[in-house]
Amino acid sequence: xxxxxxxxxxxxxxxxxxxxxxxxxxxxxxxxxxxxxxxxxxxxxxxxxxxxxxxxxxxxxxxxxxxxxxxxxxxxxxxxxxxxxxxxxxxxxxxxxxxxxxxxxxxxxxxxxxxxxxxxxxxxxxxxxxxxxxxxxxxxxxxxxxxxxxxxxxxxxxxxxxxxxxxxxxxxxxxxxxxxxxxxxxxxxxxxxxxxxxxxxxxxxxxxxxxxxxxxxxxxxxxxxxxxxxxxxxxxxxxxxxxxxxxxxxxxxxxxxxxxxxxxxxxxxxxxxxxxxxxxxxxxxxxxxxxxxxxxxxxxxxxxxxxxxxxxxxxxxxxxxxxxxxxxxxxxxxxxxxxxxxxxxxxxxxxxxxxxxxxxxxxxxxxxxxxxxxxxxx
Numbered sequence: 187x188x189x190x191x192x193x194x195x196x197x198x199x200x201x202x203x204x205x206x207x208x209x210x211x212x213x214x215x216x217x218x219x220x221x222x223x224x225x226x227x228x229x230x231x232x233x234x235x236x237x238x239x240x241x242x243x244x245x246x247x248x249x250x251x252x253x254x255x256x257x258x259x260x261x262x263x264x265x266x267x268x269x270x271x272x273x274x275x276x277x278x279x280x281x282x283x284x285x286x287x288x289x290x291x292x293x294x295x296x297x298x299x300x301x302x303x304x305x306x307x308x309x310x311x312x313x314x315x316x317x318x319x320x321x322x323x324x325x326x327x328x329x330x331x332x333x334x335x336x337x338x339x340x341x342x343x344x345x346x347x348x349x350x351x352x353x354x355x356x357x358x359x360x361x362x363x364x365x366x367x368x369x370x371x372x373x374x375x376x377x378x379x380x381x382x383x384x385x386x387x388x389x390x391x392x393x394x395x396x397x398x399x400x401x402x403x404x405x406x407x408x409x410x411x412x413x414x415x416x417x418x419x420x421x422x423x424x425x426x427x428x429x430x431x432x433x434x435x436x437x438x439x440x441x442x443x444x445x446x447x448x449x450x451x452x453x454x455x456x457x458x459x460x461x462x463x464x465x466x467x468x469x470x471x472x473x474x475x476x477x478x479x480x481x482x483x484x485x486x487x488x489x490x491x492x493x494x495x496x497x498x499x500x501x502x503x504x505x506x507x508x509x510x511x512x513x514x515x516x517x518x519x520x521x522x523x524x525x526x527x528x529x530x531x532x533x534x535x536x537x538x539x540x541x542x543x544x545x546x547x548x549x550x551x552x553x554x555x556x557x558x559x560x561x562x563x564x
Contacts, residue, residue: 216244217431224288224313225249226275226305227295229259231387232319235423236292241265243427250275250282251295275301279308290315290430298347299360306368313372317430318365320377322439322506323355329498331444331505334377334437362437374429379441379506380416380492383524384531390491391416393546395529398456401466405552405559406473407490410450413504414492415442418524421517428515438511444504447521449493459526463533474559482555484547491545 223240227233228249240247241264249270260266271281275295282305291309296302296318306316325332326339339355346353365373382391389396397404417440425440457469476495479486486494494503508516532540547555 219431220244220246221289221430222246222287223248223430224282224291224309226291226293227251228270228292229255230294231385232381232419232423233294234259234385235419236294236426237265237268239423239427241268243431248288275305279305282308285312287312289313290317292426292430293318293365296320296361296365297349297357299344299357299364302361302364303368306365310368313369315372315374315430315433315435316365316369317374317376317426318362319426320358320362320375321355322377322379322441324359324362324377325355328500328502330502331507332439332502333507334439334510372435374435375437376422376426376429376511377437377439378417378422379439381419381422382416382528383419384527385419386528389544389546390487391524392528392532393491393543394453394456395460395525396532396540396543397546398453398460398469399463399465399529399533400549401460401469403556404453404469404471405484405490405547405555406449406453406471407479407484407486407493408449408476408495409473410448410453412449412493412496413444414447414449414452415444415504415506416447416492417441418519421519425511425514425516432515434514436510436514438514438516439506439508440511440516441506441508442518443508443512444506446518448504452492452521452525455521455525456529459522459529463526463529465529472556472559474555478559478562479555482558484555488545489547489551 223245225233225237225247228237229251233249237247237249237260247268249268250273251270252274253270253272260268273279273281276298288309291313293302293305293316302318309316322332324338326337330336338359341353341356341360344360346357349357362375365375380390386392422440429438453471457471460469461467474484476497479490484490494500496503496505
């Protein structure tokens with residue numbers, strides 16, 4: 187099974203890796219009070235969805251980033267005129283100096299506490315609220331159903347600037363503290379689980395709709411009732427803007443409500459949506475027990491995305507509490523919508539991209555695992 191190191195390593199937020207031409211302009215009406223918003227980052231995976239929604243609501247946006255990750259992101263769209271400041275939060279914040287003011291900041295690129303402290307301190311006197319994107323990987327344990335008050339991971343070396351499966355959670359927790367220290371009572375911390383949907387840069391979720399679309403016998407992990415959680419990037423972006431518009435602070439887990447999603451429901455949705463979209467009609471699931479997968483050296487989360495057997499050190503997997511976020515306004519679209527839209531996006535990707543999924547079993551490896559399973563019955 188996956189160690190904590192492997193689990194977190196494959197859970198790293200990969201905003202800088204995203205490259206998708208999705209346009210999902212919100213149509214939820216104009217905001218009652220237009221705001222001036224600063225986004226640190228904004229051109230990866232989550233950022234564009236937030237920017238599009240905020241723009242559609244009538245807010246004025248400024249993006250601060252290095253201009254390296256898809257600087258052309260908004261070219262040819264209604265967002266082409268959005269102000270983008272260039273700099274590096276590590277050593278070049280000159281573009282953020284001066285007396286400019288913003289009502290709120292969304293920090294989508296917080297990975298190192300020194301960087302967060304630098305930007306938050308610089309902006310503290312000229313902003314209303316600071317919203318930082320963290321991760322449920324901040325929790326020290328996974329054998330319990332964590333809520334926002336659960337103990338957090340720590341770092342053996344607080345000065346490290348190396349992101350690994352062992353440091354990611356501690357770094358994210360330290361980033362939270364840096365923001366809260368610079369802006370006490372003016373910070374909101376949002377801890378998403380696995381962020382999924384159109385444009386998924388990691389393929390961890392996309393693997394399953396794509397696999398169902400290909401058809402044939404599908405190796406399914408564990409048992410249908412094994413719990414899991416994820417959050418559609420569009421629902422997350424909407425929630426972030428909702429908090430900002432309502433001037434809400436605090437700490438919030440942002441994930442599927444526990445008990446609403448398990449592997450059976452997820453994979454059944456993938457089969458239905460692929461078939462409805464004209465995919466292979468012979469797709470079928472073969473459920474492989476966790477101990478068999480372990481014996482075959484099939485890794486949870488990476489080889490079998492979105493899944494970890496809910497036992498031992500991971501007994502709390504898929505059960506993270508989100509009561510606080512739901513009370514604050516987090517809402518969800520049906521999983522069928524997320525699967526369908528992800529599949530539509532995936533089918534539109536170049537052939538070379540579709541031939542090289544970044545997560546999940548290769549067709550050859552899956553065939554070997556299934557053959558080993560069926561050989562047990564001979």
